[in-house]
Amino acid sequence: MDSSSLPLSSSKPKHTNVAFLKTHKTASSTMQNLLFRFAERNNLTVALPVQTCGHQFCYPRPFNSQLVHPHTLPPNVIANHMRFNHAETHRLMPNDTVYVTILREPGSMFESLFIYCYPSCQTFRRVPNSSLEAFLDNPWRYYQPNEKDSMYARNTLTFDLGGDKDHPEDGLAEYSRAFVAETERVFSLVMIAEYFDESLVLLRHLLSWELEDMLYVKLNMRTSGSKRRLSPGLSAKIRNWNALDARLYDHFNDTLWQRLDALGLNNVADEVRMLRRAQERLVRGCFGGQLPRHLKGTEIANKDLRPWQPSSKVDIVGYDLPTNANISRPEGLTHDLCLKLIMPEVQYTKVLLQSQSLRYLAQHPPTLTTAAKNAALKKVPPRH
Structure with a gap:
C-alpha cells in the first residue's frame, strides 16, 4: 500500500484530555514521558501529585483529587502512578476525557x-x-495480604486498576468477568506492552494525533544481565498465582488484536514502520547521528538524567546527551526537546511541577492576607 494513503495527520482537532493509568513494570514510564512531552508542546496542564506524595499520587492509597497539587488544576492530562478510583478521577478530569x-x-x-x-x-x-522458584512453590508461606507493599506480590495490575487483588477463590470467575467488563467500560484503550507500537497506532487514531506525537525512547529498563528467561512451568505458576491479572491480560490482548484487525493489519504494519523510521530520525538527531547507548546510572554524567535505582543488585539504564557543543541538530530539534525525550519520571515530574507552578502563579498572583496587610502597614512610617 502507498504510504501516502495512510492518515498520518488528521483533519479532526487533536483530543487533549487524557487520563493514563500508569501501571507497574509495563512500559508505562515510556508512555508517561510521551504524554508529558505532548502536554508541554500543546500548553496543556498535567495533574501532578502534591509534594508530600513525591512523584506518585501517594500510591498505594486510592486516588482522590486532594492529592493533586493545586498549581496543576484544572488538568488536561493525568499520568502519574495512582491506585485507580474512577469516581475521583472523573470528578477531577473534563467530561470528554479519554481513559487509557x-x-x-x-x-x-x-x-x-x-x-x-x-x-x-x-x-x-x-x-x-x-x-523466584522458592516463592512460587509456596507463595502463602511468604505472602501476607494486608502488609505494606503486598500489592507488588500478587495481582498488581488488578490492584492498580482499583480491584481486589485477593478476592477469594469462591466466586473468583464471576468477579473476574465483572472486573474485566468494568475496565472495558471505563477505558477507551487498553494497550499491551508486548505490542507497544501497535498500541500507539490505535491510540493515535483514537486521539486524532499526528505521527510525530507518538515518538519515544524506551525508559526505565533493566540491563539484559538482570533479566531471566522463564521456563513454561514457572510462567504457568506465575499466571496461576496472579489469576486475575492473567484474565485481564488475556482478554485485552485479544481485544487489542480485534481492533488492529478492524483497522487493517497491513495498514497497521505500514504505520508501525513509519513510526519507527521517524523515531530513528529523532533519536539520531538528538545523539549526533548515532543511536544512543544504554548507560548504567553511574555512567550518566548529567544527574538530571539518572534513573532511580531500586537497589545495588538491579541496574536501571538510561541515556546521556552528547556534550559536544558543536553537535548539529535538524531544524526545530532543540536541546530541551532531546533532554525531555530521555528524562526519567522522577526528574520530569519535578521539572513539570516547577514550570506549571510558575505559569499558575503568573495567572493567579497571590493576594495579601489581612495579617500580611496589617504587618505591611506597620512598616510604613507615620505621616506628620
Missing part, C-alpha cells in the same frame, strides 16, 4: 516486579536466596 492504560504479560511482569521490588517488598524479602 497498559498491561503486560503476567509472567514477564511478575519476574520484573520480583527483581525490582525485592529490596522494598517484605513478602519478597522473606524468600531465601532471592529465589
Whole structure:
C-alpha cells in the first residue's frame, strides 16, 4: 500500500484530555514521558501529585483529587502512578476525557516486579536466596495480604486498576468477568506492552494525533544481565498465582488484536514502520547521528538524567546527551526537546511541577492576607 494513503495527520482537532493509568513494570514510564512531552508542546496542564506524595499520587492509597497539587488544576492530562478510583478521577478530569492504560504479560511482569521490588517488598524479602522458584512453590508461606507493599506480590495490575487483588477463590470467575467488563467500560484503550507500537497506532487514531506525537525512547529498563528467561512451568505458576491479572491480560490482548484487525493489519504494519523510521530520525538527531547507548546510572554524567535505582543488585539504564557543543541538530530539534525525550519520571515530574507552578502563579498572583496587610502597614512610617 502507498504510504501516502495512510492518515498520518488528521483533519479532526487533536483530543487533549487524557487520563493514563500508569501501571507497574509495563512500559508505562515510556508512555508517561510521551504524554508529558505532548502536554508541554500543546500548553496543556498535567495533574501532578502534591509534594508530600513525591512523584506518585501517594500510591498505594486510592486516588482522590486532594492529592493533586493545586498549581496543576484544572488538568488536561493525568499520568502519574495512582491506585485507580474512577469516581475521583472523573470528578477531577473534563467530561470528554479519554481513559487509557497498559498491561503486560503476567509472567514477564511478575519476574520484573520480583527483581525490582525485592529490596522494598517484605513478602519478597522473606524468600531465601532471592529465589523466584522458592516463592512460587509456596507463595502463602511468604505472602501476607494486608502488609505494606503486598500489592507488588500478587495481582498488581488488578490492584492498580482499583480491584481486589485477593478476592477469594469462591466466586473468583464471576468477579473476574465483572472486573474485566468494568475496565472495558471505563477505558477507551487498553494497550499491551508486548505490542507497544501497535498500541500507539490505535491510540493515535483514537486521539486524532499526528505521527510525530507518538515518538519515544524506551525508559526505565533493566540491563539484559538482570533479566531471566522463564521456563513454561514457572510462567504457568506465575499466571496461576496472579489469576486475575492473567484474565485481564488475556482478554485485552485479544481485544487489542480485534481492533488492529478492524483497522487493517497491513495498514497497521505500514504505520508501525513509519513510526519507527521517524523515531530513528529523532533519536539520531538528538545523539549526533548515532543511536544512543544504554548507560548504567553511574555512567550518566548529567544527574538530571539518572534513573532511580531500586537497589545495588538491579541496574536501571538510561541515556546521556552528547556534550559536544558543536553537535548539529535538524531544524526545530532543540536541546530541551532531546533532554525531555530521555528524562526519567522522577526528574520530569519535578521539572513539570516547577514550570506549571510558575505559569499558575503568573495567572493567579497571590493576594495579601489581612495579617500580611496589617504587618505591611506597620512598616510604613507615620505621616506628620
